[in-house]
Amino acid sequence: MQQRATITEQNRPALPRHVAIIMDGNGRWAAQRGLLRSEGHRAGVDAFERICEHAADLGIAHLTFYAFSAENWARPQGEVDALMALFRRQLSEAKRRRVENEQKRWRIRYIGDLQPGGLLPADILALVDEMQAESSMQDKTVVNLAINYGGQQEILQAVKQLAQACATGERDPASLTEQDIEAQLYTAGQPPPDLIIRPSGEQRLSNFLLWQSAYAEFWFSDILWPDFSTADFDQALADYAKRNRRYGGA
Ligand code: IPE
Ligand code: IPE
Ligand code: MG
Numbered sequence: 001m002q003q004r005a006t007i008t009e010q011n012r013p014a015l016p017r018h019v020a021i022i023m024d025g026n027g028r029w030a031a032q033r034g035l036l037r038s039e040g041h042r043a044g045v046d047a048f049e050r051i052c053e054h055a056a057d058l059g060i061a062h063l064t065f066y067a068f069s070a071e072n073w074a075r076p077q078g079e080v081d082a083l084m085a086l087f088r089r090q091l092s093e094a095k096r097r098r099v100e101n102e103q104k105r106w107r108i109r110y111i112g113d114l115q116p117g118g119l120l121p122a123d124i125l126a127l128v129d130e131m132q133a134e135s136s137m138q139d140k141t142v143v144n145l146a147i148n149y150g151g152q153q154e155i156l157q158a159v160k161q162l163a164q165a166c167a168t169g170e171r172d173p174a175s176l177t178e179q180d181i182e183a184q185l186y187t188a189g190q191p192p193p194d195l196i197i198r199p200s201g202e203q204r205l206s207n208f209l210l211w212q213s214a215y216a217e218f219w220f221s222d223i224l225w226p227d228f229s230t231a232d233f234d235q236a237l238a239d240y241a242k243r244n245r246r247y248g249g250a
Pocket of ligand 1: 023024025026027028029067068069072083200
């Protein structure tokens with residue numbers, strides 16, 4: 001006899017609390033169309049907005065998008081400048097449209113090496129500071145936008161802070177725990193990603209959320225990021241819901 005599944009609160013396919021996305025493939029998308037790589041990045045911003053909107057509508061509480069890695073500075077200066085111009089434009093738009101942003105169901109915050117005197121231009125850092133200071137997160141999807149981000153660098157700065165606390169005698173090295181490291185990460189206070197999506201055919205982390213991804217589920221696809229649709233996102237969620245997460249248990 002065939003059994004019919006009834007969807008209840010208990011067995012409802014699990015919605016991830018935190019989805020992280022490596023926005024890759026902008027350059028190849030542009031090349032396929034005979035466009036400049038910078039135009040691929042522009043199309044990538046549209047995909048970013050589309051997925052934020054959709055994920056917030058679904059009620060996903062945390063999103064993290066990889067926008068610019070600590071290693072991406074190695075790209076030709078023209079491309080780096082184009083990417084910085086996009087961040088600058090997005091930040092100034094957000095500043096200009098404060099009232100509209102209040103209506104949105106998601107809020108952007110920035111993660112990465114945002115130290116003054118670092119590699120990010122000072123005017124971008126100033127805009128990030130300004131936006132970060134005033135955005136209220138209440139009841140909104142938190143969108144972490146990773147710029148000048150490296151997972152190893154993030155762990156290193158956490159370790160340095162803890163080492164400093166040990167050097168001053170504020171902390172005892174023997175008492176340090178995983179939670180102490182977590183508390184120093186850029187994502188402190190947020191749950192780790194349940195699902196990491198990488199489009200564009202590459203199957204690697206490229207220094208993204210190394211600590212946080214310890215028990216993340218991965219979803220790869222050949223779609224180039226600017227083409228990534230809400231249906232693709234839904235497919236990733238549907239596949240995620242079928243995974244059996246064991247966390248080392250039997
Ligand atoms: C991702 O797209 C955006 C950034 C890394 C800034 P790419 O620019 O890496 O696109 P591909 O991988 O060359 O196609
Ligand atoms: C990872 O993509 C970084 C971002 C998407 C921001 P890359 O295109 O830089 O990664 P690799 O070089 O292919 O590993
Ligand atoms: Mg790439």
